[in-house]
Amino acid sequence: MDFTSLPDSLGHLLTYHREAPLIFSSGLFWVLFVCFMPVYALLRRRKWQMLVFVIAFSLYFYYKCSGWFFLLLVSTSVIDWFISRAMVEIGSSAGRKWLVALSVVISLSVLGFFKYANFFLWNWNAMVEGNFQPLTLILPVGISFYTFQSISYIVDVYRRKIAPAETWGEYLFFLSFFPALVAGPIVRAENFLPQLRENRRANHQEIYGGLWLILAGVIKKAVIADYIAQYNDLVFASPTGYSGFESLMGVIGYTMQIYCDFSGYSDMAIGLALIMGFRLDINFNLPYKSQSLTEFWRRWHISLGLWFKNYVFYPVQRTKLCDNIRKAMKKKKNRYGMNVFPTAISLTAVWTLIGLWHGFDWNYLCYDWFCGLIIISAELLKPVYDKVNRSAPKIFASGWMDMLRTLRTFLLVSFSFLFFRPDTMEVTIRMMRNLFAKPYVYQAAEFIYWHVYDLFLIAVPLLILGVVDGMKYKGIDVYERFHRFPAVVRYAVYVGGILLIYITKGDMSSGGFAYYVF
Amino acid sequence: MPEKNKKRPYTLLWILLAVALVAVFAVSFFDLPSIFGYTPKSSGMAQALFPTKEQPVAADTIPLDSIGVPTRMEPDTASHTILFIGDSMLDGLSPRLAAYADASGHKLYSVVWYSSSTEIWGKSHRLTDYIKKLSPSYIFICLGANELYVKDIEDKRTPFIREMIAEIDTIPYVWIGPPNWTTDTGINKMIAENTADGCYFKSDGMTFERRSDGAHPTAKSAIEWMDSVVRWMPEHSSHPIRMNMPENTTARPAQIFIHQPGEN
Numbered sequence: 001m002d003f004t005s006l007p008d009s010l011g012h013l014l015t016y017h018r019e020a021p022l023i024f025s026s027g028l029f030w031v032l033f034v035c036f037m038p039v040y041a042l043l044r045r046r047k048w049q050m051l052v053f054v055i056a057f058s059l060y061f062y063y064k065c066s067g068w069f070f071l072l073l074v075s076t077s078v079i080d081w082f083i084s085r086a087m088v089e090i091g092s093s094a095g096r097k098w099l100v101a102l103s104v105v106i107s108l109s110v111l112g113f114f115k116y117a118n119f120f121l122w123n124w125n126a127m128v129e130g131n132f133q134p135l136t137l138i139l140p141v142g143i144s145f146y147t148f149q150s151i152s153y154i155v156d157v158y159r160r161k162i163a164p165a166e167t168w169g170e171y172l173f174f175l176s177f178f179p180a181l182v183a184g185p186i187v188r189a190e191n192f193l194p195q196l197r198e199n200r201r202a203n204h205q206e207i208y209g210g211l212w213l214i215l216a217g218v219i220k221k222a223v224i225a226d227y228i229a230q231y232n233d234l235v236f237a238s239p240t241g242y243s244g245f246e247s248l249m250g251v252i253g254y255t256m257q258i259y260c261d262f263s264g265y266s267d268m269a270i271g272l273a274l275i276m277g278f279r280l281d282i283n284f285n286l287p288y289k290s291q292s293l294t295e296f297w298r299r300w301h302i303s304l305g306l307w308f309k310n311y312v313f314y315p316v317q318r319t320k321l322c323d324n325i326r327k328a329m330k331k332k333k334n335r336y337g338m339n340v341f342p343t344a345i346s347l348t349a350v351w352t353l354i355g356l357w358h359g360f361d362w363n364y365l366c367y368d369w370f371c372g373l374i375i376i377s378a379e380l381l382k383p384v385y386d387k388v389n390r391s392a393p394k395i396f397a398s399g400w401m402d403m404l405r406t407l408r409t410f411l412l413v414s415f416s417f418l419f420f421r422p423d424t425m426e427v428t429i430r431m432m433r434n435l436f437a438k439p440y441v442y443q444a445a446e447f448i449y450w451h452v453y454d455l456f457l458i459a460v461p462l463l464i465l466g467v468v469d470g471m472k473y474k475g476i477d478v479y480e481r482f483h484r485f486p487a488v489v490r491y492a493v494y495v496g497g498i499l500l501i502y503i504t505k506g507d508m509s510s511g512g513f514a515y516y517v518f
Numbered sequence: 519m520p521e522k523n524k525k526r527p528y529t530l531l532w533i534l535l536a537v538a539l540v541a542v543f544a545v546s547f548f549d550l551p552s553i554f555g556y557t558p559k560s561s562g563m564a565q566a567l568f569p570t571k572e573q574p575v576a577a578d579t580i581p582l583d584s585i586g587v588p589t590r591m592e593p594d595t596a597s598h599t600i601l602f603i604g605d606s607m608l609d610g611l612s613p614r615l616a617a618y619a620d621a622s623g624h625k626l627y628s629v630v631w632y633s634s635s636t637e638i639w640g641k642s643h644r645l646t647d648y649i650k651k652l653s654p655s656y657i658f659i660c661l662g663a664n665e666l667y668v669k670d671i672e673d674k675r676t677p678f679i680r681e682m683i684a685e686i687d688t689i690p691y692v693w694i695g696p697p698n699w700t701t702d703t704g705i706n707k708m709i710a711e712n713t714a715d716g717c718y719f720k721s722d723g724m725t726f727e728r729r730s731d732g733a734h735p736t737a738k739s740a741i742e743w744m745d746s747v748v749r750w751m752p753e754h755s756s757h758p759i760r761m762n763m764p765e766n767t768t769a770r771p772a773q774i775f776i777h778q779p780g781e782n
Binding site for chain 2: 005031034038041229234236237238495498499
């Protein structure tokens with residue numbers, strides 16, 4: 001070992017490297033958090049010192065993830081802050097409308113530039129048969145998430161739902177709060193700013209509840225998701241080399257991987273915030289227990305769903321177009337049309353925008369169209385379903401049917417990921433060919449024989465997570481019960497959890513999160 | 519919980535995290551013992567802070583002549599039964615080699631032993647079993663990725679590498695070195711010293727796109743890796759064989775044998 005290289009090594013570790021963003025499950029974050037915590041504990045009662053310290057840490061965290069783009073985040077906060085103050089000063093409704101429009105346009109332009117500039121250049125290139133080179137654009141990590149927060153803040157101030165942040169520091173704290181900065185949950189100022197103003201302190205139970213969530217999140221992400229990803233990545237990268245059953249396992253594996261990856265990240269974010277005394281809303285609520293795709297989207301990435309509901313769905317419902325449809329339907333005494341058509345229009349707007357958010361890519365477009373079409377169709381056909389359900393035999397209301405509906409929804413969601421996961425439509429088509437055209441029976445036995453150990457390794461933690469989540473669903477808080485155990489047992493579990501993560505995960509290098517790319 | 523701790527709720531948590539961190543950091547200075555055949559992974563913290571002096575070489579600066587024999591050999595045009603053994607890196611390499619094998623009239627058997635090392639293979643004599651069972655006329659090996667951090671590696675691993683080479687006996691072979699994601703403690707140097715001229719493909723220094731675990735090359739990168747080995751063979755391998763460019767990117771080996779960590 002070369003001990004003289006310590007300064008260089010530290011310099012390398014602590015500066016921005018695109019291939020090594022700082023993520024919660026990495027060893028470096030752990031080291032930084034151990035340094036962060038005692039200072040935070042000392043400053044938490046002194047609001048201003050605490051604000052400055054946490055903002056500095058959050059901006060450094062963002063610098064490690066996205067380099068100098070942290071300045072973009074600071075600029076966004078300055079613009080939003082001045083616009084929100086100006087909205088308070090200006091009394092006229094028209095002036096306020098212009099200001100909110102200005103802020104939203106600025107936020108969306110920045111997001112749109114990074115996401116779509118090259119797409120438009122390529123198409124322009126094709127139309128004029130030019131020879132432009134695509135721009136070397138790196139999407140700042142988490143730009144969508146803080147843009148959503150910025151828009152929700154400005155719109156809520158405009159609607160007079162919230163008072164603007166008292167100071168720029170307070171607003172920058174909200175926008176840059178590191179637990180939720182790069183992949184959500186999307187925090188709403190309405191819930192967050194009052195907590196900051198109350199200056200409340202985390203109690204003992206919240207602090208250890210936070211640690212519990214972080215450990216659960218790291219196990220989901222670093223142990224389960226990363227382990228399953230090794231297999232799924234190979235199947236999706238070269239589907240020609242895999243049988244129908246192996247491909248099916250790859251698709252189902254990805255369905256579990258993305259849940260463990262994304263919900264694991266959310267758990268860590270919520271846990272970190274809880275340790276600091278801030279309560280963030282949950283982002284996942286047993287999504288694979290859903291009985292329909294509509295219900296799935298209410299349980300999956302809840303903060304995004306709520307954002308679209310509040311800032312797209314309801315505003316579209318209140319547009320003149322929807323009002324006119326409602327009036328026209330009322331005249332015709334068509335109650336079905338009165339409710340369903342405006343809803344379908346709003347859902348179309350929501351799914352188009354979610355599609356745009358994911359990015360201009362055929363795979364994402366197909367994914368969003370697929371989900372959107374099923375959800376809109378379900379809305380349009382709701383009266384038919386209701387009628388069928390009312391007249392159906394009792395067996396349709398049994399638990400077995402609920403299980404079948406859950407399985408159907410799980411398979412639909414897994415199928416939708418056939419569009420979401422691959423990099424190109426060619427891979428999607430090859431995977432579909434594997435799934436629907438290749439034989440299964442022999443390969444299933446072969447697969448189980450080869451992978452029995454892996455299946456066991458994946459099944460055990462998933463089963464434990466399922467039981468814990470299931471108990472939560474039934475109103476039994478496992479952590480609350482765990483908290484009643486003697487301190488020695490609790491600390492042993494915490495230490496065991498940390499060691500489990502490190503002996504299975506090991507290396508300080510760690511893969512990014514699936515939703516970093518948005 | 520005592521009242522004192524409730525007043526300072528962060529103290530115990532900080533102690534817990536700091537002690538665990540120090541323990542994980544301290545342990546990363548040593549080789550961890552194998553538990554029921556499973557070797558716990560090192561956090562790599564010590565290596566990240568105090569790397570060994572040897573730095574990885576950029577791919578385009580590797581003096582390839584120094585690895586293989588300098589003279590071009592005429593490729594052996596016969597059809598071969600190829601045995602490909604190694605660790606989880608085979609997940610990426612094997613489908614590409616299978617495509618080459620299909621395009622060149624060879625038959626490929628792959629043996630993937632997850633989390634395996636030269637020590638595990640050398641001790642188990644499983645290579646001999648597979649040679650007896652499948653009678654390969656050519657062998658590919660990809661091992662070493664699970665031994666990047668082993669201290670005093672020459673003392674600990676040389677006997678096992680020699681044992682494997684002895685088991686291979688006169689069968690021509692190519693040993694594909696590990697795709698280093700960090701500076702190793704000497705595994706590459708040791709394999710190079712113990713394999714015959716023109717039998718070792720040094721992967722250290724190549725640039726890989728990694729999977730989310732930060733270690734395994736992505737499938738695309740593994741394909742390029744296998745392509746590099748194939749391109750290297752005619753000029754540098756002591757026994758190049760026919761390797762026609764396949765139409766399909768990947769294919770399925772004639773048979774794949776899987777061994778799990780902890781198997782003897």
